[in-house]
């Protein structure tokens with residue numbers, strides 16, 4: 001059997017899926033604190049209007065603009081669905097393990113699915129520069145590439161630890177002519193304040209958000225602030241992943257028993273799982289949704305379900321999700337990505353409604369899973385994706401113990417070629 005299932009260009013989904021109307025209850029709204037400073041209004045000024053509208057949609061299906069579809073095809077969508085036959089044999093499991101190959105996109109991750117859309121909308125509304133934050137760097141690279149594709153400039157605030165541990169990501173952004181700053185940044189007020197408290201502040205996605213929002217708000221109308229995760233419009237664009245996967249599983253006549261994804265802000269998970277939400281809720285099958293995260297940043301397994309800001313300077317609105325607190329900084333030894341203190345309200349709500357399971361793994365377990373995947377399948381996964389692989393292995397071992405022929409599908413969210421330094425640090 002051919003282990004790879006492809007879709008042709010004309011089979012690419014033409015619409016994104018908005019899951020909010022199909023959630024089991026009313027999603028808690030994004031809101032402002034009571035201090036008189038409206039972050040929601042600020043957000044409307046620094047983002048293309050259509051993106052704010054897409055956070056509050058009532059319709060379930062949204063046409064993908066032709067210009068974005070064209071870019072999706074140019075970057076290699078639809079991506080393949082592949083079976084990990086060698087890994088199955090190695091574990092001697094009756095389970096079948098499939099993975100969706102978002103690692104084959106240029107820039108090495110699924111992030112282009114939304115950065116291309118956000119760049120297109122920003123350009124259409126007259127902005128000339130994209131401003132954003134990045135944690136591990138893949139989002140920054142995707143934004144710099146997308147800006148170039150639509151003739152725009154890009155400015156990226158990158159968490160200082162990642163900037164130092166993953167110099168090649170910053171280099172790649174610069175090759176796209178993007179401007180990259182270490183975060184916390186001395187060119188912003190928010191950044192300078194954090195640097196005064198700790199001149200070696202390691203930075204985080206949160207500090208980058210503070211830097212980027214402040215920069216965009218000082219250049220209204222020219223700089224569009226774009227987000228790589230958390231917000232409903234990001235998950236909306238990412239549903240292309242799950243919609244393609246569904247078509248591919250249908251071609252194989254396979255009903256999945258478990259979907260597995262790693263979770264940082266929750267966008268690859270949301271984009272991959274949400275197109276399967278209706279059948280999960282209708283209980284037509286025993287479909288399990290499994291989120292995997294790091295023991296160092298255990299927001300879904302140990303965080304609290306409550307309103308919180310997305311950044312330490314409290315410039316974002318309040319969103320309800322599982323959080324470790326907006327001043328949380330991951331331990332310095334943590335180099336496996338997935339560093340966010342909180343995340344997507346949709347993903348948090350699914351967890352709260354008990355339709356999302358979660359497992360946390362240690363850094364060594366995660367990188368060892370990546371090493372096994374490379375050895376058996378010949379594909380080098382991003383450290384974030386190794387969390388999903390570790391989760392899929394766990395489910396395959398459970399299936400072996402119970403002798404159940406389960407179909408397990410995970411999202412291979414990205415490639416690890418720019419992360420070899422992290423592999424070296426953890427494994428050797």
Ligand SMILES: *Cc1c(COP(=O)(O)O)cnc(C)c1O
Nearest residue numbers: 138229264265266267268384414
């Ligand atoms: C950004 C990223 C993630 C985590 O982000 P989510 O928004 O949680 O999906 C996971 N894997 C890779 C390769 C990434 O680049």
